[in-house]
Amino acid sequence: MTTSSEKPTDVWLVEDNxxxxxxxQRVVNSLAGMTCGGNFTSVEAAFxxxxxxxxxxxxxxxxxxxxxxxxxxxxxxxxxAPDARIIILTVFDDADKIFRAVCxxxxxYVLKSAGIDQIGAAIKQVMxxxxxxxxxxxxxxxxxxxxxxxxxxxxxxxxxxxxxxxxLAILRxxxxxxxxxxxxxxxxxxxxxxxxxxxxVYCKLHVNTNTGAVxxxxxxxxx
Numbered sequence: 001m002t003t004s005s006e007k008p009t010d011v012w013l014v015e016d017n018x019x020x021x022x023x024x025q026r027v028v029n030s031l032a033g034m035t036c037g038g039n040f041t042s043v044e045a046a047f048x049x050x051x052x053x054x055x056x057x058x059x060x061x062x063x064x065x066x067x068x069x070x071x072x073x074x075x076x077x078x079x080x081a082p083d084a085r086i087i088i089l090t091v092f093d094d095a096d097k098i099f100r101a102v103c104x105x106x107x108x109y110v111l112k113s114a115g116i117d118q119i120g121a122a123i124k125q126v127m128x129x130x131x132x133x134x135x136x137x138x139x140x141x142x143x144x145x146x147x148x149x150x151x152x153x154x155x156x157x158x159x160x161x162x163x164x165x166x167x168l169a170i171l172r173x174x175x176x177x178x179x180x181x182x183x184x185x186x187x188x189x190x191x192x193x194x195x196x197x198x199x200x201v202y203c204k205l206h207v208n209t210n211t212g213a214v215x216x217x218x219x220x221x222x223x
Contacts, residue, residue, distance in 0.1 A: 055081035
């Protein structure tokens with residue numbers, strides 16, 4: 001239960017289907033500890049709102065939008081709202097779109113067909129450090145990784161990133177879907193220590209998110 005001293009999770013929605021957007025906004029506002037402070041029909045409108053306004057904690061972002069599409073907008077959102085977790089919320093389960101979104105910094109990818117009621121769970125999961133994906137999406141991501149060729153001779157080898165054994169172990173547990181607190185319990189270390197190792201992993205792999213780190217590690221055969 002949220003107390004008066006706790007700040008609710010602020011969620012923004014970028015969705016051009018007005019009826020669906022209102023349904024999502026209503027559900028988010030009904031959940032304890034959450035509020036949908038912004039509902040926009042284009043990324044351009046969301047960008048304008050970020051000018052002089054505090055960034056939200058989570059952005060639910062559609063892919064097919066008027067003007068710039070959601071995947072194109074990911075990079076700009078990461079600059080304008082670097083701490084915001086971005087969940088792609090879409091009807092598209094195309095493997096290429098999913099892969100592009102994950103590599104561009106999306107924290108999760110949820111199909112609209114999963115149902116409005118599952119969106120709240122995805123928000124809670126991403127705020128806890130997870131990377132929510134519906135089962136259908138997860139299968140397509142794994143299939144996409146499986147089709148990627150092994151590292152070519154002109155790519156950096158895993159050794160070039162200088163990841164420690166513990167950093168590699170944390171990456172493998174992240175790839176298995178464990179959250180920070182679960183990784184900490186599994187490795188018998190503190191959550192703070194896990195976060196410290198993850199920051200080093202991000203720096204070494206030149207990524208900014210859990211999903212980006214796992215995507216690169218799988219793509220390049222690091223784990």
